[in-house]
Amino acid sequence: MEIRVFGFKNDDAATVVQFIAEHVRRDISFGVLPPDSRLKIEDLRQRYGGSAHSFREALTLLANEGIVEASSQRGFRVASASQADLEDVTRLRAEIEGLGLKWSMKHGAVRWEGELIAARHAVDRADRMVMDDIDALALEWDEANREFHAVLVSRCNSPRLIEFQSRLFFESRRFRFAVLKERAIEPERLKDMRNRLVDAVLARNDQQATEALERLILEPFGAPGN
Structure with a gap:
């Protein structure tokens, strides 16, 4: 049958x-x-x-x-979704992605830079559009975010780090959607943080890039980076 x-x-x-x-x-x-x-x-x-x-x-x-x-x-x-869970997964994401980004900056060439710029454009656009219809566009918005952060670590030459980064991104999705539903995201603020991040990457400034990435991950949840 x-x-x-x-x-x-x-x-x-x-x-x-x-x-x-x-x-x-x-x-x-x-x-x-x-x-x-x-x-x-x-x-x-x-x-x-x-x-x-x-x-x-x-x-x-x-x-x-x-x-x-x-x-x-x-x-x-x-799985539970307490404040402690939120702090744990976001801070761990910041550490893992920061490490992956440093390694990618050592190995990524012009093609990677182009992929990063394109991913930034896509997620900036998704930020603007999602506010018009959150229920219909939330998954598309989150996928654009996933792609941007995946590109950041894509040249780190560590399949295990890439796998762990992907897992942490999915684990934190519920928290991102909660922020989105509260309309607490600020598209222009996020765009500015991504611009600072990408500019630092293109300049190959490890410290500025990882600091900008930390802010981008933590600040939407009310936990600014150091």
């Missing part, structure tokens, strides 16, 4: 798992699935469709990203 989940056939299991994971990830990010809530497989199947096996695989994937917690005795639950 052929089963379809979100329009996919059951012979495309990996795609189904990825698609389920994206839907659950989105609902966690938007608070539809609140912090610390239990993720019961049967309840999720009723909400999204799909097999129990696919959901176990998807939740395991999200657990590896840090936004879901897995326990052999209690199953799965949404």
